[in-house]
Amino acid sequence: MNGATSTEGPLWEVFVRSRRGLSHTHAGSLHAPDATMALRNARDLYTRRGEGVSIWVVPATAVIASSPDEKDPFFDPAADKAYRHPTFYEIPEGVKHL
Amino acid sequence: MTTAQATDTVDQQADFDAVVSAEGRIEPRDWMPDAYRATLVRQIAQHAHSEIIGMQPEANWITRAPSLRRKAILMAKVQDEAGHGLYLYGAAETLDVDRGELLDKLHAGRQRYSSIFNYPTLTWADVGAIGWLVDGAAITNQVPLCRCSYGPYARAMVRICKEESFHQRQGYELLHALSHGTPAQHAMAQDAVDRWWWPSLMMFGPPDDESSHSEQSMAWRIKRHSNDELRQRFVDICVPQAESLGLALPDPDLRWNEERGTHDFGEIDWSEFQQVLRGNGPCNEQRLDQRRTAHENGAWVREAAAAHAAKHSARTSDDAVSGTATGEGAMAG
Amino acid sequence: MFLTGRAADAAVALGDDALVLSHRLGEWAGHAPMLEEEVALANIALDLLGQARFLYSLAGDEDELAYLREERAFRNAQLVERPNGDFASTIARQLYFSSYQELLYTELASAEGELAPLAAKAVKEVAYHRDHAVQWTLRLGDGTAESSRRMQAALTDLWRYTGELFDPVEGLPVDTAALREPWLASVSAVVRQATLTLPDGPDRSGWTAGGGRHGIHTEAFGRMIAEMQHLHRAHPGATW
Ligand SMILES: [Fe+2]
Ligand SMILES: [Fe+2]
Numbered sequence: 001m002n003g004a005t006s007t008e009g010p011l012w013e014v015f016v017r018s019r020r021g022l023s024h025t026h027a028g029s030l031h032a033p034d035a036t037m038a039l040r041n042a043r044d045l046y047t048r049r050g051e052g053v054s055i056w057v058v059p060a061t062a063v064i065a066s067s068p069d070e071k072d073p074f075f076d077p078a079a080d081k082a083y084r085h086p087t088f089y090e091i092p093e094g095v096k097h098l
Numbered sequence: 099m100t101t102a103q104a105t106d107t108v109d110q111q112a113d114f115d116a117v118v119s120a121e122g123r124i125e126p127r128d129w130m131p132d133a134y135r136a137t138l139v140r141q142i143a144q145h146a147h148s149e150i151i152g153m154q155p156e157a158n159w160i161t162r163a164p165s166l167r168r169k170a171i172l173m174a175k176v177q178d179e180a181g182h183g184l185y186l187y188g189a190a191e192t193l194d195v196d197r198g199e200l201l202d203k204l205h206a207g208r209q210r211y212s213s214i215f216n217y218p219t220l221t222w223a224d225v226g227a228i229g230w231l232v233d234g235a236a237i238t239n240q241v242p243l244c245r246c247s248y249g250p251y252a253r254a255m256v257r258i259c260k261e262e263s264f265h266q267r268q269g270y271e272l273l274h275a276l277s278h279g280t281p282a283q284h285a286m287a288q289d290a291v292d293r294w295w296w297p298s299l300m301m302f303g304p305p306d307d308e309s310s311h312s313e314q315s316m317a318w319r320i321k322r323h324s325n326d327e328l329r330q331r332f333v334d335i336c337v338p339q340a341e342s343l344g345l346a347l348p349d350p351d352l353r354w355n356e357e358r359g360t361h362d363f364g365e366i367d368w369s370e371f372q373q374v375l376r377g378n379g380p381c382n383e384q385r386l387d388q389r390r391t392a393h394e395n396g397a398w399v400r401e402a403a404a405a406h407a408a409k410h411s412a413r414t415s416d417d418a419v420s421g422t423a424t425g426e427g428a429m430a431g
Numbered sequence: 432m433f434l435t436g437r438a439a440d441a442a443v444a445l446g447d448d449a450l451v452l453s454h455r456l457g458e459w460a461g462h463a464p465m466l467e468e469e470v471a472l473a474n475i476a477l478d479l480l481g482q483a484r485f486l487y488s489l490a491g492d493e494d495e496l497a498y499l500r501e502e503r504a505f506r507n508a509q510l511v512e513r514p515n516g517d518f519a520s521t522i523a524r525q526l527y528f529s530s531y532q533e534l535l536y537t538e539l540a541s542a543e544g545e546l547a548p549l550a551a552k553a554v555k556e557v558a559y560h561r562d563h564a565v566q567w568t569l570r571l572g573d574g575t576a577e578s579s580r581r582m583q584a585a586l587t588d589l590w591r592y593t594g595e596l597f598d599p600v601e602g603l604p605v606d607t608a609a610l611r612e613p614w615l616a617s618v619s620a621v622v623r624q625a626t627l628t629l630p631d632g633p634d635r636s637g638w639t640a641g642g643g644r645h646g647i648h649t650e651a652f653g654r655m656i657a658e659m660q661h662l663h664r665a666h667p668g669a670t671w
Contacts, residue, residue, distance in 0.1 A: 399578070405575045
């Protein structure tokens, strides 16, 4: 993500909670001179069809991302731990509510 | 380049190719070939520019819309196009370019926008013809891009396509009302379709045998069908729609081909296409001029906002509930 | 059924305010100082147009009211018909008007009458319009030397159209004169925070014929509705 402050103002990442009970998800980005305007702009741009009940804006420069170069050490260890998933376990046929 | 680096690049290229050919998505921080990045930037920027220049021909009628219902619809539609531009500039910016830079290139005439917007909207019916034909052609082009290989672009296209279907429908409804209205209204509708039909077909780009970047773009999955394929699909969709509108498409060679199972249609005047592309369309200068003027007239506003932000950056935003956000973020862990 | 008499007049007057301001904001499409503002201004214009349509629908046919009345029959305040000018002028107009409209609709929402439900819904929209105007007034006023000069000039230019907002609107169950004090308090607080000063000239023109509430408009308004109405009028009886 590019956080440069150009003539368009800094870049903000926008997260929208589409309804109560769901978490905020990334909707996209926009430019705004400051946080207050970023919230307004996000409201106008990303929720004008009633897509949201709550918005977060985050300066794009504040997002720390895992790097794809570290892809293997970062995420591979989680891939071989099938015992974390319920489907790993064999249950005798006919046993219910498990 | 050292041998180690060279091997690295080979591996990365192999990873990239594997993801793309498995219909996976490339995301912003993934390694990607330079040419892929450059092509995407050019394509997404051109697309974004088209959305915002495309506001002009229709905005031309907001102040004259003949009913309040139509006025509201048109305003909402033109607003959507601004939104589409914003989604797309956002997608382009994930490729490490800056929106200001892209706008500068547009204003300097160094990046293109769709030639269709260099035609004038002469009557109210043109608003309908644009919705039906121009948005219709755009949708035909864009729906396949919802599955394109670059994640942010694909996601922007999903959002856009959802909104576009209203655009096309309102245009169709508008033309239907005119076509079934008074004789003067009907004539207005027919005249608009006569003028917009051929330029709409040109929106799919030059014929396949003359299209330069196609093959590589198809391999990269940032173009999913050939120009001629999409054009044919569009014609086949439009013919029955025109019939139920009660309007004629201005092509004497248009007829169903039983053997091919599609419509044959007449020769497109590619010299007009080339002329408009080169800047000789009826509105090229006007469109770019208005865009430049809006940008220049807005400079003092953008500077003021930046100056204000700099002065007040020490203070936190008065109403941003940062506490709540971080609290929950931590919980979500 | 439709409202009649003074109640209908009141609905139409407020509808005229909303329609005319919406139309002016619609003129910004494709000309805004930044792309995000294209979306913001259109949102405000659409809210206002929605209000106008609802208010007109209480009194008659919305298109007849919008397209077939002559200039002198419109009852909107002159403030909303003022041409857009630069972005500062538009923001000053928004600040003055949305501050008034918010107070008016708040009163109207709690008063008895047919307009109460509309007012209750619209007051939320208008609060957002006012917030938009406030945010920009602060940024332009306390931004650069140029923006501050422009914002001050805009506030001063439009000041003479503010007095009329507090004239009585026939048939409206609100004491509009009483809104002036809270209006002045809220507007001057914003202006002060924006490091600007509230104009001290007269807040209305010296002409006893009256203003927009009596169907007396500014020259620019005639051109505005000529443009707005010409297509509709060119096809009498047509449906669109
Ligand atoms: Fe669009
Ligand atoms: Fe569209």
